[in-house]
Amino acid sequence: MLSPVMTAVLTPAESQALLLSLRIALVAVFAALPFAVAMALLLTRTRFPGKIVVDGIVHLPLVLPPVAIGFLLLTIFGTRAGLGAWLFQTFGIRFVFSWTGAALASALITFPFQVRAIRIALEGADLGLDEAARTLGAGWLDRLVNVALPLAFPGIVAGMITAFAASLGEFGAIITFVSNIPGETRTLPLAIYTALQAPGGEAEAARLSLISIVLALIFMTLAEFVQRRMRRS
Amino acid sequence: MSIAVALRHSFGTFALDGAFKIERLGVTALFGASGAGKTSVINAIAGLLRPREGRIVIEDRVVLDTDAGVFMLPQQRRIGYVFQDARLFPHMSVADNLRFGWRRTPNRMSEDGIAHIVDLLGLGHLLERAPNALSGGEKSRVALGRALLSAPDLLLLGEPLAALDAARRSEILPYLGHLRDETRLPMVYVSHVVDEVARLADEIVVIREGRVEAQGPVFDLLTKIDGSIPTLGAVLDARVDAHREGEGLSVLTFDGGRLIVSQIMRDVGRRVRARIRAEDILLACEEPRAISANNVLPAIVSALRTGEGAQTDVQLACGATKFVARITQASAARLALAPGVRVFAIIKSVIVDSSN
Numbered sequence: 364m365l366s367p368v369m370t371a372v373l374t375p376a377e378s379q380a381l382l383l384s385l386r387i388a389l390v391a392v393f394a395a396l397p398f399a400v401a402m403a404l405l406l407t408r409t410r411f412p413g414k415i416v417v418d419g420i421v422h423l424p425l426v427l428p429p430v431a432i433g434f435l436l437l438t439i440f441g442t443r444a445g446l447g448a449w450l451f452q453t454f455g456i457r458f459v460f461s462w463t464g465a466a467l468a469s470a471l472i473t474f475p476f477q478v479r480a481i482r483i484a485l486e487g488a489d490l491g492l493d494e495a496a497r498t499l500g501a502g503w504l505d506r507l508v509n510v511a512l513p514l515a516f517p518g519i520v521a522g523m524i525t526a527f528a529a530s531l532g533e534f535g536a537i538i539t540f541v542s543n544i545p546g547e548t549r550t551l552p553l554a555i556y557t558a559l560q561a562p563g564g565e566a567e568a569a570r571l572s573l574i575s576i577v578l579a580l581i582f583m584t585l586a587e588f589v590q591r592r593m594r595r596s
Numbered sequence: 597m598s599i600a601v602a603l604r605h606s607f608g609t610f611a612l613d614g615a616f617k618i619e620r621l622g623v624t625a626l627f628g629a630s631g632a633g634k635t636s637v638i639n640a641i642a643g644l645l646r647p648r649e650g651r652i653v654i655e656d657r658v659v660l661d662t663d664a665g666v667f668m669l670p671q672q673r674r675i676g677y678v679f680q681d682a683r684l685f686p687h688m689s690v691a692d693n694l695r696f697g698w699r700r701t702p703n704r705m706s707e708d709g710i711a712h713i714v715d716l717l718g719l720g721h722l723l724e725r726a727p728n729a730l731s732g733g734e735k736s737r738v739a740l741g742r743a744l745l746s747a748p749d750l751l752l753l754g755e756p757l758a759a760l761d762a763a764r765r766s767e768i769l770p771y772l773g774h775l776r777d778e779t780r781l782p783m784v785y786v787s788h789v790v791d792e793v794a795r796l797a798d799e800i801v802v803i804r805e806g807r808v809e810a811q812g813p814v815f816d817l818l819t820k821i822d823g824s825i826p827t828l829g830a831v832l833d834a835r836v837d838a839h840r841e842g843e844g845l846s847v848l849t850f851d852g853g854r855l856i857v858s859q860i861m862r863d864v865g866r867r868v869r870a871r872i873r874a875e876d877i878l879l880a881c882e883e884p885r886a887i888s889a890n891n892v893l894p895a896i897v898s899a900l901r902t903g904e905g906a907q908t909d910v911q912l913a914c915g916a917t918k919f920v921a922r923i924t925q926a927s928a929a930r931l932a933l934a935p936g937v938r939v940f941a942i943i944k945s946v947i948v949d950s951s952n
Contacts, residue, residue, distance in 0.1 A: 494644050495683040497670040499697030499746050513687045 373574075377567075379546055380554035381574060387462055387550060388530035391469035392477070392523050399477035399522065400512070406478070407485040424472045433539025436468055440540075464541035465548045469533045473526035480525060484518020485511065521589045528582035531575065551575050597621045597655050597750070597782045603640055605647035612636050612647070614808035616801045621750070621782035625797035625814075627790070627825060633806040634786045635680075638752045641784065642677045643670035654750060674701075676748030680755045682735035684727035690738050691723040697746025705747055716778070717741045717771055733764035737771060744779070753785040757792065765792075772796055773949065790826045794818055794871050795949050800825070819918040821901040821909040829872035829943075830919045836862050845890075848948070852915025856890040857946045871947045874922035878942040879910060881931050891943040895919060897933050908933075912941055 369378045406418055424432060440447035440458040450456040458464035488511055496506045512519070534552040541548040543557060555571045558564035602615035612633045618624055626634040639645035641652060643659065646667060652660040654675075659668040676697070684693050694714070698704060705713075714720055717737045727735065736756045743751060753772075757765045769792065776783070776796060787793050793800060793814065800817045802810040802825050810817060810824040818828040832855070834848040839859060846862075848855045848870060855870065862868055884892060895912035902908045908928040912919040919941055933939070 489683075491679065491681065491683045492685060494670070495677070495679060495685075496696070497644070498642055498673075498675060498677040499742065500671050500674075500700035501696075502671055505700070510685060516687075 373570075376545070376554070377571060377574070380549055380551050380571070383462065383546070383548075384531050384550040384552075384578075387466045387469055388527045390463075390466040391473065391530045392527045394466065395470040395474050395477055395526065396519075396523065399474060399481055400519070402474075402478050403481035403485055404507070407482055421478050422475045425475050429472060429533065429535030430539050432471060433468060433536035436464070436471070436536065436540040440464065440467075459540065460542055460544060460548070462541075462547050465533075465537045465550065468536040468540045469530040472533050472536055473529045476526040476529055477519075477522040480518050480522025481515060484515035484522075487518075488514055517589055517592060521586050524582055524586040524589065528579055528586065531578055531582075551578075598653075599624075599641075599655075599750070599782075599784075600651070600653045601637065601641065602651050603637065603647045604649040605636065605640070605645070607636075610806060612806040614803065614806065616808050616811050618799055618801075621784075622798035623776050623783045623785055623796050624799045624801060625793040626784060626786045626801050626803055627788065627793050627797075628803035628809075629788055632803045634788075634803050635754055636806075637803065638677070638754055638784055638786055641750075642675050642752055643668060643673050644677075671700075674747075674749045676743035676746055676751040678736070678739045678743050678751070678753045678756045680758050682727075682732075682739040682756070684730075684735055684738055684742070686727050688727075689723065690719065690725050690727065690730070693727065693738055694719070694723075694742050694745055697742055701747045703747050705745060710745060713741050713744050716774055731764070732760050733767045736760065736764075736768050740771065740775070744775075744781070748781070751781050751783045753783060755786040755788070758788075769795065790818070790828065791871075794828055794831050795869065816918065819911065819920050821899060821911050821920055823901070823903070827874055827909055827920050827922075829874040829877045829921065830870075830917065832870040832872075832917060834868055834870045834948075836860065836864050836866050836868060838864060848946075850915075850917055852917035853893050855943070855946055857948055860948050869949050871949070872919070872943055872945070873947075874909065874920045876944040877919060877921035878944065879921050879923060879927070879931065879933070880940045880942060881937075883940050884942060887942065889942045889944060891946070893919075893941045893943065895939055895941045897935055897937045897939060899935060900928065900933060902928075912939065914941065 373381065402421060437459065439445060442448055442451040442457055442459060458467055492510055493506055496510045532552060537548060537550060538553055543549055543553045549557065551571055551574060555568045558567040558571060598619050599621050600617040603612055605612045626637055628634050636645055640647050640650065649662050650660055658666055659673050660666060685696065717740060719737060719741055722730065722734060722738065730738065739756065757768055773796065785796060797814045800812060800814055801808060815831050815833055817825060818831050821827055832850045834850040837847040837849045837854065839846050844859045845856050846859045848857060848868065860868065893914050895914040897910055898913045899911040900908055902925055906925050907922055908925045910921045910923060910928065910933055912921060921941060
């Protein structure tokens with residue numbers, strides 16, 4: 364449905380970068396979601412020593428240079444040694460130089476956005492409803508699945524949209540971890556960078572930047588819209 | 597069903613330290629001012645509050661015993677709870693709210709049983725609605741239905757009428773009356789309104805500043821004049837004796853005499869509860885003749901208490917039933933009232949709760 368419009372407006376390389384960006388962001392968001400929910404629950408519903416440290420680690424990607432995260436991932440998942448070597452030799456799973464690696468990097472970088480949004484939704488939850496569910500015979504998992512998470516749903520969606528929009532802009536971690544391979548790991552920001560490296564590539568970079576701006580605007584507006592609806596209900 | 601509660605807990609500077617035991621649990625009212633600790637007591641019964649020390653036994657089930665390390669989780673206690681603020685699940689329809697507990701109980705009520713409760717509480721036209729679209733009174737009724745459908749052994753009512761205005765209150769009260777008469781479900785009801793308690797409760801536990809101050813059957817406790825609880829003129833366990841159709845009157849009998857009241861819609865032989873306000877009882881030392889009041893009862897003064905102001909509460913024995921007349925201190929002196937004096941109680945008006 365989109366493709367005729369896209370081929371009319373964009374060059375094949377541009378649409379390839381755009382589609383790749385969208386795919387990587389989508390996979391990153393959904394892959395991180397269960398972990399983000401679990402982490403948000405851990406941080407809102409439990410008390411344990413060292414919680415501040417865990418909280419800090421979750422938020423680390425917000426302040427660390429993305430290049431550092433990319434490098435960190437490279438040392439962990441590089442196929443020559445450690446976890447990366449084991450995954451590659453045992454299951455044939457390889458993150459480096461692969462779009463799945465780009466999704467992994469994006470998931471990690473945008474993890475705090477998801478945790479934060481879900482956490483705010485859970486903290487705003489009415490504990491009275493949890494008590495009511497208990498007196499009606501619901502155990503903890505039952506209450507989580509049927510009361511807490513449905514009520515936090517708008518927050519979860521808002522967090523996913525914000526994380527998705529942030530994923531589209533990820534550059535440093537991706538280029539460091541999975542390099543800049545056309546059709547595999549060259550997302551929109553990497554395509555902009557590549558265009559700028561070539562003489563006379565400014566026009567190309569400008570077009571790609573415009574696409575990025577439009578995309579970011581769409582998703583940030585969407586996130587805000589969802590959040591407002593949540594506040595109203 | 598019996599219940600035994602003993603609790604000791606503290607919240608900052610507030611201490612809860614009380615015990616009570618009820619052998620035949622019908623409707624028990626926890627009566628007291630707001631902040632007296634009533635809600636903490638029912639939260640502990642429900643398992644939502646885990647007291648520092650305590651023991652709660654419902655029938656033969658020990659749901660809490662801090663000495664023995666027993667703490668049954670709320671979801672295992674089979675105790676229904678109607679919260680003051682209803683606490684309906686906002687993301688579910690009224691129908692799904694109603695069935696939330698029903699789906700989770702092993703002894704599920706039949707569809708007919710559900711239909712009956714929906715009917716009893718007047719919820720039929722609300723089933724598809726969202727909780728946010730309900731009035732306060734409707735929310736309370738749905739919360740009540742939801743708790744009933746979870747088939748609890750015991751129902752806790754956390755002052756479900758407190759958040760409502762007078763009109764809504766009188767909308768719900770009859771439903772609670774029906775419930776008491778029809779389901780025979782033991783209830784513990786929190787209230788600070790003496791009229792509600794007089795209307796619904798069988799047994800009263802008075803709580804003041806975290807302690808159990810008094811306990812007794814409603815018919816006795818509300819005519820005490822020791823100041824532990826606001827006094828009523830009388831709460832009578834009466835029986836419909838006859839209807840005087842032509843005059844629009846009904847005759848009630850109680851342990852101590854007969855009362856003539858405006859005609860009520862109850863069959864002869866049915867039991868009703870009648871209330872009299874202390875201000876509606878006048879005293880005379882001689883039998884009044886040619887008087888408009890329908891009810892004049894011979895009685896004997898059993899105690900007097902002069903409270904603040906110019907009022908004196910005079911407790912009377914009329915057969916086995918106690919009455920309290922609130923008269924002025926000056927009148928009590930003029931009539932030379934003292935324990936043992938024979939008087940005639942002139943009753944100006946009687947309130948009969950006919951919940952239908």
